Amino acid sequence: MSIEVLDPTYGDGLAGAGSQEFALAERLETLAGATVGFISNGKQGTVRFFDALERELIAQYGVAHVVREVKSNYSAPADPDILDRAKEWNALVSGIGD
Amino acid sequence: MTLPATLQSNRITFDDPLSVQEHFHSRGWTDGLPIVPPTPDAVTACLDWAGLPAEHLVGVEPVRGRGLTAEKIAVNAVMAGCLPMHFPVVVTAVAAMLAEPFLLHGSTASTGGSAILLIVNGPIRNEIGMDATFNALGPSDRASTCIGRAVRLVLGNLLEVRPGEIDRSTFGHPGKISWCMAEDEEHSPWISLAEERLGDPHVSAVTAMAAMAPRQLMNEWTTDPEEILDTFVAEIKANMRHYSIWAGNYAIVIPPQLRQHFAAAGWSKSDIQNYVFEQARIRRGEWADCGKGAIVHGKDDQEYAALPDPSHLLVIAAGGPAGGFGAVIPPWLGHKSRAATMAVGACVDC
Numbered sequence: 001m002s003i004e005v006l007d008p009t010y011g012d013g014l015a016g017a018g019s020q021e022f023a024l025a026e027r028l029e030t031l032a033g034a035t036v037g038f039i040s041n042g043k044q045g046t047v048r049f050f051d052a053l054e055r056e057l058i059a060q061y062g063v064a065h066v067v068r069e070v071k072s073n074y075s076a077p078a079d080p081d082i083l084d085r086a087k088e089w090n091a092l093v094s095g096i097g098d
Numbered sequence: 099m100t101l102p103a104t105l106q107s108n109r110i111t112f113d114d115p116l117s118v119q120e121h122f123h124s125r126g127w128t129d130g131l132p133i134v135p136p137t138p139d140a141v142t143a144c145l146d147w148a149g150l151p152a153e154h155l156v157g158v159e160p161v162r163g164r165g166l167t168a169e170k171i172a173v174n175a176v177m178a179g180c181l182p183m184h185f186p187v188v189v190t191a192v193a194a195m196l197a198e199p200f201l202l203h204g205s206t207a208s209t210g211g212s213a214i215l216l217i218v219n220g221p222i223r224n225e226i227g228m229d230a231t232f233n234a235l236g237p238s239d240r241a242s243t244c245i246g247r248a249v250r251l252v253l254g255n256l257l258e259v260r261p262g263e264i265d266r267s268t269f270g271h272p273g274k275i276s277w278c279m280a281e282d283e284e285h286s287p288w289i290s291l292a293e294e295r296l297g298d299p300h301v302s303a304v305t306a307m308a309a310m311a312p313r314q315l316m317n318e319w320t321t322d323p324e325e326i327l328d329t330f331v332a333e334i335k336a337n338m339r340h341y342s343i344w345a346g347n348y349a350i351v352i353p354p355q356l357r358q359h360f361a362a363a364g365w366s367k368s369d370i371q372n373y374v375f376e377q378a379r380i381r382r383g384e385w386a387d388c389g390k391g392a393i394v395h396g397k398d399d400q401e402y403a404a405l406p407d408p409s410h411l412l413v414i415a416a417g418g419p420a421g422g423f424g425a426v427i428p429p430w431l432g433h434k435s436r437a438a439t440m441a442v443g444a445c446v447d448c
Contacts, residue, residue: 005118005135007108008127008173008255010164075204075434077161 032062147182157196178248205308212430213273219292220302230282246276286415318422344432353417371408378404
């Protein structure tokens with residue numbers, strides 16, 4: 001005798017009515033001349049990593065400006081004012097670090 | 099069999115129940131233990147018991163914007179072994195976890211490795227056979243075990259909170275398999291946790307807390323409430339020195355043998371909270387005593403309290419009748435996640 005069961009995952013496309021679907025932003029052709037933002041989670045270990053990344057992006061890829069932001073709570077999403085400023089950037093790195 | 103028209107989940111057909119087990123295990127849909135096959139009939143029975151339509155939105159996980167429906171939660175509750183009468187508690191627990199101050203994403207993704215502790219109050223405890231006495235922090239009864247497990251399966255299957263995916267815990271702890279307990283209101287001299295937090299003495303409610311592993315203590319050599327609490331305070335201070343210094347919701351579990359001394363001395367939960375609030379403090383310089391001198395930064399005398407205010411201490415009456423033990427349950431990373439209490443049957447969006 002066969003048995004029929006239901007898929008227990010969110011991934012079968014049955015999203016709740018309040019769901020918001022997130023999509024990746026369009027990819028850039030080049031980083032040359034771009035403004036790139038970094039959103040750090042605020043942990044100590046991110047500082048040196050982002051310092052090095054900033055140097056590399058400018059030296060190797062011709063990035064024009066790097067903007068550094070730090071979240072107020074490293075376990076929560078970025079603060080609304082940071083997201084507002086992010087609209088002015090061409091690309092962003094939302095990095096985690098410990 | 100005619101399928102209920104309201105259920106929307108994908109349906110999968112197998113030759114036999116054992117094939118269901120292996121398929122679910124192979125997809126990472128279980129916690130490694132056998133599951134109850136979530137048939138449409140079993141899922142519908144849960145929804146009917148709770149009086150919820152399948153598409154009912156129990157809540158939205160605030161960080162990733164995922165809406166969790168009653169149907170999907172019911173599928174996972176059945177898998178965990180829940181009976182229909184357990185389902186309203188599962189739904190309430192999920193709703194509490196989705197409250198924004200709980201910070202579900204952060205607390206379940208963190209390397210810190212907290213579990214979700216559920217504390218159930220009110221008449222529903224007895225209606226579904228929860229036992230707040232023997233083995234109160236372990237698998238004390240069917241309802242507690244299945245409800246706690248259901249929440250863990252919901253996290254895994256609906257939010258991908260699985261080890262190595264969203265769950266980045268370095269260690270985690272055994273409470274992440276299932277952690278649900280009742281408060282022993284019948285043998286307590288105090289108001290219940292739910293009454294304290296919701297103001298209603300008759301309410302059935304669930305409190306969810308992002309909780310580290312319990313730290314057990316023992317002091318059966320005094321009847322003085324302050325001396326008893328000094329042992330709890332010492333354990334809290336040890337956690338602040340060794341794990342996290344940040345203030346947040348600590349829970350303490352007090353068994354009957356110690357509760358009788360508080361009752362005899364006329365101590366309320368509020369008295370306990372005030373005493374612990376005043377006493378549970380360490381100086382930053384104490385870190386140097388346990389190998390963490392590198393982060394004292396010359397602020398030796400800076401004082402840190404375990405609790406932002408007395409109400410952050412969750413005082414829970416539970417435990418078997420004999421034994422002068424107690425337990426301190428520390429928070430995940432202090433105030434970043436706050437315990438959330440929700441009444442069973444409360445509608446959060448209507």
